[in-house]
Structure formats: C-alpha cells, structure tokens
Amino acid sequence: MELGLEGKAAIVTGGRSGIGAAIARRLAEEGCDVAIVDRLVDRQAHEVVAQVEAAGRAGLAIEADVRDFAAAGDAVGSALSAFGRLDILVCNAGINRDGVIWKMSEENWDEVIDVNLKGCFNYCRSVARVFRERKRGTIVLVSSVNGLRGKFGQTNYSASKGGEIALTKALARELGRYDVNVNAVAPGMVRTEMTEGLPREVMEGAIEESALGRIAEPDDCADLVAFLCSDRARHITGEIIKVDGGQYI
Numbered sequence: 001m002e003l004g005l006e007g008k009a010a011i012v013t014g015g016r017s018g019i020g021a022a023i024a025r026r027l028a029e030e031g032c033d034v035a036i037v038d039r040l041v042d043r044q045a046h047e048v049v050a051q052v053e054a055a056g057r058a059g060l061a062i063e064a065d066v067r068d069f070a071a072a073g074d075a076v077g078s079a080l081s082a083f084g085r086l087d088i089l090v091c092n093a094g095i096n097r098d099g100v101i102w103k104m105s106e107e108n109w110d111e112v113i114d115v116n117l118k119g120c121f122n123y124c125r126s127v128a129r130v131f132r133e134r135k136r137g138t139i140v141l142v143s144s145v146n147g148l149r150g151k152f153g154q155t156n157y158s159a160s161k162g163g164e165i166a167l168t169k170a171l172a173r174e175l176g177r178y179d180v181n182v183n184a185v186a187p188g189m190v191r192t193e194m195t196e197g198l199p200r201e202v203m204e205g206a207i208e209e210s211a212l213g214r215i216a217e218p219d220d221c222a223d224l225v226a227f228l229c230s231d232r233a234r235h236i237t238g239e240i241i242k243v244d245g246g247q248y249i
C-alpha cells in the first residue's frame, strides 16, 4: 500500500535510538525529510541522520532535552527552516526509572513525568500553532500498554504513559477542526536500549504473556507509526493502538 508520505517533513523526538530511530528511518524510506530531536547528538544520532540521507531525504539532528519548553519552539523553528514545511510530529522520547512507590524518590517521579509527559506537551504545543495555520498535520505519541493497564513497579512510568493517552484524546478534540490527526501507539515489550538491562525473567514473562509469543522489534512499532502518519489514516484520530503482539488483550 502506497502511504503517500513522499515530500512531507517530520520531527521525531528521541530519534537517536530504539523505536525513534526505526520511525525516523521508516518515514525517510516513505519519502519524508526527518529531524530527530534528542538529548544526545552523538555518533549514533549522526548514523540515523546518515540513514535518512541514504534514503534520499534531508536529515537533521537537533540536540535538545524535551523537558525544555523554549528549546521545543527552537527545534520546531529549525526543522521548519531546514525543510520549508512541517507535516508530522512523533513524540517518542521517553525514559523509565522503575521502583515500587514506597521506595521511589521524588526525583525519579518528577523526571519520568517531565520527560515522558511534559516533553509531549512541549512539542505538541509548538507544532499546534504551525498545524493550525496550515490546516493540516499529524501527531503520533508513543505511549505504552503500561499506560493502559498499569504495571507493578512503574507507577511513575504508567502515570506518564496514561497521561499521554489522555493528552492524545483531548488534543484530537482541540485540533480536529484544523484537519490535524492525533493518535497514540501503545507498544508492549520492545527490544531496545530501554529494555536491554532488564532481567531475563522479565523478558521471558513478557514473551509468555504475549499471544504471538515474542517480543517486538522497533520496526514493528515504526510500521504502525508510519501508517498513522499517512493519509491512509486520515479518518483516524483520538485512537490508542496497541502494538504488543497480544501482550495485553
């Protein structure tokens, strides 16, 4: 199926590694110019930009912490001047700082909420102005099944991801009349830097509870995100779509 993304321009936060990097590559393969925004612009980030360019598109790496409100405005401005347009925002940057609530520090609570949830606010707010003026745009938030079901040891992470889900629905209502689609994807366990340090039994538990009996690869998420960014999904908004191999049915 032709996605019709040729010639569009996208921002992907947290695009240096894992799911974000796969999304950046996939959007470039579909014909988008892509700016990745990450707190780290290192060799790995430049490699993603090189992969975008190898697909024949313009790539850009912007070093910024998604918690920084002013930097979000600057990042959106930089992408606009580099590409001359902006059609797509993917809010993907995220972290976890796990622990049961009775042992969780205030710092770990605040950091996860700030990066995962406020980071989405900062970027959605910045592009909302652009998309309202253009009367078109697409936003995809990368949430988690744990934002839907809650996970033991992840009150901070689950709350942030549940917040992203509510943000998606409210924003879909606010921007719908401007022909802006806002959706979220909710991955289950995905093989990335975020999960590589997890104990073997946690990974095995995720495989066990998955109907398909496997852990996702970042590309499994990127395929869904690319579809949601495309005009093929033009009548879908305010939706939360799981990509979890049936981990949470």
Ligand SMILES: NC(=O)c1ccc[n+]([C@@H]2O[C@H](COP(=O)([O-])OP(=O)(O)OC[C@H]3O[C@@H](n4cnc5c(N)ncnc54)[C@H](O)[C@@H]3O)[C@@H](O)[C@H]2O)c1
Residues within 6 Å of the ligand: 013, 014, 015, 016, 017, 018, 019, 020, 037, 038, 039, 040, 064, 065, 066, 067, 092, 093, 094, 095, 115, 142, 143, 144, 145, 186, 187, 188, 189, 190, 191, 192, 193, 194, 195
């Ligand atoms: N891996 C999983 O099992 C899984 C499951 C469900 C949801 N998710 C979500 O998917 C998203 C991507 O996660 P991943 O697994 O690819 O992790 P990852 O650690 O591989 O990638 C996260 C990226 O975000 C960047 N980042 C972190 N904090 C940042 C900040 N403050 N400002 C800017 N960039 C920042 C990191 O540098 C990194 O490049 C996250 O939102 C995560 O919560 C992951």
